[in-house]
Amino acid sequence: MQIHISKSRMKRRIALNSIFRILFFLATTIGLVFLSLLLIRILNQGLGYLTIDFLRNFPAPYVEEAGMFAGIIGSLFLMLLTAPIAIILGVSTALYLEEYAPKNRFTNFIQVNVQNLAGVPSIVFGLLGLTFFVYLFQMGYTLIAGALTMSLLILPVIVVAAQEAIRSVPKEIKEASIGMGATKWQTIWRIVLPAAVPGILTGSILALSRAIGETAPLLIVGAATAIYTIPDSMLSKYTVMPIQIYSWTSRPQEEWQFVAGAGIIVLLVILLCMNAIAVWIRNKFQNRY
Amino acid sequence: MTDMISNQQNENSAIDDQYIFDIHDFNLWYGSDQALYGINMGIEKNKITAVIGPSGCGKSTLLKTLNRMIEMVPNVNTSGSIKYDNADIFSKKQMVEDLRTQVGMVFQKPNPFPKSIYDNVAYGPRIHGIKKKKVLDEIVEKSLRGAAIWDEVKDRLNQNAYGLSGGQQQRVCIARCLAIEPNVILMDEPTSALDPISTLKIEELIKELKDKYTIVIVTHNMQQAARISDKTAFMLTGELVEFTDTDTLFSNPKDKRTEDYITGRFG
Numbered sequence A: 001m002q003i004h005i006s007k008s009r010m011k012r013r014i015a016l017n018s019i020f021r022i023l024f025f026l027a028t029t030i031g032l033v034f035l036s037l038l039l040i041r042i043l044n045q046g047l048g049y050l051t052i053d054f055l056r057n058f059p060a061p062y063v064e065e066a067g068m069f070a071g072i073i074g075s076l077f078l079m080l081l082t083a084p085i086a087i088i089l090g091v092s093t094a095l096y097l098e099e100y101a102p103k104n105r106f107t108n109f110i111q112v113n114v115q116n117l118a119g120v121p122s123i124v125f126g127l128l129g130l131t132f133f134v135y136l137f138q139m140g141y142t143l144i145a146g147a148l149t150m151s152l153l154i155l156p157v158i159v160v161a162a163q164e165a166i167r168s169v170p171k172e173i174k175e176a177s178i179g180m181g182a183t184k185w186q187t188i189w190r191i192v193l194p195a196a197v198p199g200i201l202t203g204s205i206l207a208l209s210r211a212i213g214e215t216a217p218l219l220i221v222g223a224a225t226a227i228y229t230i231p232d233s234m235l236s237k238y239t240v241m242p243i244q245i246y247s248w249t250s251r252p253q254e255e256w257q258f259v260a261g262a263g264i265i266v267l268l269v270i271l272l273c274m275n276a277i278a279v280w281i282r283n284k285f286q287n288r289y
Numbered sequence B: 001m002t003d004m005i006s007n008q009q010n011e012n013s014a015i016d017d018q019y020i021f022d023i024h025d026f027n028l029w030y031g032s033d034q035a036l037y038g039i040n041m042g043i044e045k046n047k048i049t050a051v052i053g054p055s056g057c058g059k060s061t062l063l064k065t066l067n068r069m070i071e072m073v074p075n076v077n078t079s080g081s082i083k084y085d086n087a088d089i090f091s092k093k094q095m096v097e098d099l100r101t102q103v104g105m106v107f108q109k110p111n112p113f114p115k116s117i118y119d120n121v122a123y124g125p126r127i128h129g130i131k132k133k134k135v136l137d138e139i140v141e142k143s144l145r146g147a148a149i150w151d152e153v154k155d156r157l158n159q160n161a162y163g164l165s166g167g168q169q170q171r172v173c174i175a176r177c178l179a180i181e182p183n184v185i186l187m188d189e190p191t192s193a194l195d196p197i198s199t200l201k202i203e204e205l206i207k208e209l210k211d212k213y214t215i216v217i218v219t220h221n222m223q224q225a226a227r228i229s230d231k232t233a234f235m236l237t238g239e240l241v242e243f244t245d246t247d248t249l250f251s252n253p254k255d256k257r258t259e260d261y262i263t264g265r266f267g
Ligand SMILES: Nc1ncnc2c1ncn2[C@@H]1O[C@H](COP(=O)(O)OP(=O)(O)O)[C@@H](O)[C@H]1O
Pocket: B030, B033, B035, B053, B054, B055, B056, B057, B058, B059, B060, B061, B062, B073
């Protein structure tokens, strides 16, 4: 049988292909244009207010004296508490699901729900934190209540990332270890975890960089908006960068928008650094098998 | 007192016993699919036993059962008995970690850990609690010598094992297995991923290891079985068709199916 290829139809197909290429390119450009506009505006407004003093000062009623110190330190302390809680819980859960849990419908059910939790709006976690940590466990509006809420928020993301990292450890080297009389735990500790650490770290840093930009759940569990001390214990009051930015943007005078711009620049730089570290770890350790 | 005497006798009879594994009416199912049918087989001490047969006939399954690695697969069921040193390997008293320390395994694809050569070989002793650097050094050297690779790697013990060639990696894996001083070494097609020269080296090594260890080797390659083994078992679709001296099996097979297989009529 002879297949007849029509030249004119081929031309149409090629033309259509170009049209789609242009359409998709435009779509990409629109996103990029708006992102750049946003960035330019923020840099324009904020750079002038971004001084060493801005990083060192507490909030103040005058624009010239206002600073982000409380937010920076608050975010740092919050992450220092959140990271170990979420990573230890998340990696343990992932290890259980991947290595110990029997492959049955119950495990499957948990698995699906962990994935669903990763998509739950952050404000819901705020309400959960308010109910349990702030009221039920009577922690009040404290740093630890905020950290626990944040841990829950990023836990599902860390579990999923850790599971993927654990799953990518080749079966063959696990068998080699088990085959020499190592227990499952020895195999996990000496073989699986070391091989999975880069993946776990990458996922955890990305999850933390999500948490560091969160505002809504922390407003609900009572982070302060203006505060003149840095936390000195887990039961201190605290504020975080995005909440300070939020409180500046909600003021009527225009200068405060510029202060907020400076705050956004600080937050963005920190986020970019965290993402860069994550990418660096991933590239450094990938393709090892 | 009587207990001690009977223990004594047991031990003696175990030492005298020429069989290290005693497989009796053994069946195995993956879920509802039966993979092994009524296997009866005695594996002799300090001999090389080869298991041959077409792909999918159950060679790996049988081998992995001997150190209970098969339990890594979910939903495996068995019936019948397998005795190692006269003790049931499936009994509650048998710690599986202990069995796997005495019955080591070398896999089809070289599978070193992503660690240094030294740490690969020291892995086994370390998980069994040996920490002293001097003791570990000795074990590592002895094992690498035992696996005929010491001279090739002695100057780069701290380099990653992944930098070695496939054949060298496989010998490091054999050294790693020797380091836990097993009695039996199970090998599942240990040369199938290697080039002919590495294959030859490993075959030489296996023949040397026979003095100290009992070796059970699965091979896809009949010539290999003929070259190195004392006993050969021929399996087909989950059954043990014929099991006898290697020379006899290849020169004078009793079963028609064995004859067809070794003359290359299928496979
Ligand atoms: N993990 C497993 N789950 C289910 N069936 C398996 C599994 N491993 C092997 N089998 C089946 O058991 C039979 C024997 O396999 P195997 O022992 O690997 O054969 P061989 O090593 O001789 O090639 C094959 O039919 C195979 O499909």
